[in-house]
Amino acid sequence: MSTGTLTIDLNALVRNWRALDAVTGADVETAAVVKADGYGLGAARVARALMRAGARRFFVANSEEGAALRAAVGPAPEIGVFTGHMSGDTEMIQDTQLVPMLNSVEQLTRHFEALPGHPFGVQLDTGMNRLGLEPGEWMTLRDLVMQAGPKLLISHLACADEPENPMNAAQLNVFRDMTDGLNVPRSLAATGGILLGPDYHFDLTRPGIGLYGGLPFEGAEQVVRLSLSVVQIRQVAPGEAVGYAGGWVAARPSRVATVSAGYADGIFRALGGKLELFSDMESCPVVGRVSMDALTVDITDLSETPVSLDLICSVQSVDDVAAHAGTIGYEVLTSLGQRYVRRYAGGAA
Numbered sequence: 256m257s258t259g260t261l262t263i264d265l266n267a268l269v270r271n272w273r274a275l276d277a278v279t280g281a282d283v284e285t286a287a288v289v290k291a292d293g294y295g296l297g298a299a300r301v302a303r304a305l306m307r308a309g310a311r312r313f314f315v316a317n318s319e320e321g322a323a324l325r326a327a328v329g330p331a332p333e334i335g336v337f338t339g340h341m342s343g344d345t346e347m348i349q350d351t352q353l354v355p356m357l358n359s360v361e362q363l364t365r366h367f368e369a370l371p372g373h374p375f376g377v378q379l380d381t382g383m384n385r386l387g388l389e390p391g392e393w394m395t396l397r398d399l400v401m402q403a404g405p406k407l408l409i410s411h412l413a414c415a416d417e418p419e420n421p422m423n424a425a426q427l428n429v430f431r432d433m434t435d436g437l438n439v440p441r442s443l444a445a446t447g448g449i450l451l452g453p454d455y456h457f458d459l460t461r462p463g464i465g466l467y468g469g470l471p472f473e474g475a476e477q478v479v480r481l482s483l484s485v486v487q488i489r490q491v492a493p494g495e496a497v498g499y500a501g502g503w504v505a506a507r508p509s510r511v512a513t514v515s516a517g518y519a520d521g522i523f524r525a526l527g528g529k530l531e532l533f534s535d536m537e538s539c540p541v542v543g544r545v546s547m548d549a550l551t552v553d554i555t556d557l558s559e560t561p562v563s564l565d566l567i568c569s570v571q572s573v574d575d576v577a578a579h580a581g582t583i584g585y586e587v588l589t590s591l592g593q594r595y596v597r598r599y600a601g602g603a604a
């Protein structure tokens with residue numbers, strides 16, 4: 256029996272992609288970001304489900320992810336690489352037909368020398384100061400780069416999950432200044448940017464987290480369910496302690512279930528004492544410390560004897576778990592461990 260079962264609802268994923276696609280006009284393409292193995296859910300399955308729904312373009316973080324994705328999706332979809340053309344990646348970019356988003360003068364030089372004529376995009380830094388050419392560099396190089404025929408010009412918003420943040424409009428203005436009149440497809444919006452409105456949509460959007468059911472897409476359908484297997488149930492007398500450092504002491508005659516998942520499976524140790532697992536709708540507090548491979552759960556008030564308990568389910572979303580841990584849904588999803596069995600529901604074929 257595995258640690259737990261991660262059920263991924265590909266139909267819900269596809270509905271989230273369609274819903275985000277419907278926010279933008281008919282002339283705006285909606286790509287899908289499947290970096291970090293599809294935010295931990297399995298890039299190959301995610302991408303194939305979205306292809307059947309009509310997605311034609313994917314983005315990954317690096318060339319290794321791109322090569323693995325190419326093997327899963329075949330030759331047709333375009334695969335963009337956010338970290339661009341890194342040293343040592345030339346062969347992979349060529350062999351697996353990846354489209355690097357070139358980020359620096361160094362990457363532009365590398366790409367034009369190593370793979371002249373090979374498709375590329377350019378990432379522009381409009382204020383996030385993370386990846387991309389700065390406005391000054393772009394002004395100097397623009398004519399030269401435009402002669403080589405970039406397929407796409409992108410930039411990324413730093414504060415798109417805060418609609419009121421003035422940084423959004425500031426980055427939009429810089430992006431316009433850098434790209435207006437160039438007649439090359441443009442992309443600025445990830446999930447948060449899509450929700451900021453049509454000014455941010457340009458020709459192509461690049462949602463990630465919203466597809467997987469996470470904030471800032473409030474209307475997202477939940478995609479993930481995580482059920483953890485119960486290994487053992489014991490009676491604990493009042494005054495007896497449970498777990499490392501005796502982190503919890505029973506105040507009443509208690510029934511404690513030990514569940515086979517822990518911080519090695521992405522259930523952060525900082526969640527100890529703040530987390531609940533669910534048996535259907537009934538909540539059961541996690542008691543004591545989170546250890547590497549086990550959680551202890553107070554099931555005294557449950558009428559049934561559970562064989563599994565849910566961490567992520569209809570009553571506790573990925574973002575609820577994230578809030579308990581003081582983090583974001585992105586981190587919860589991408590930390591989900593490799594020990595879970597991933598089961599895919601829907602999205603047949």
Ligand SMILES: *Cc1c(COP(=O)(O)O)cnc(C)c1O
Binds near residue numbers: 445462464
């Ligand atoms: C991760 C990423 C995205 C997707 O962002 P979400 O917030 O998950 O929608 C889009 N563009 C770039 C450059 C990224 O790094």
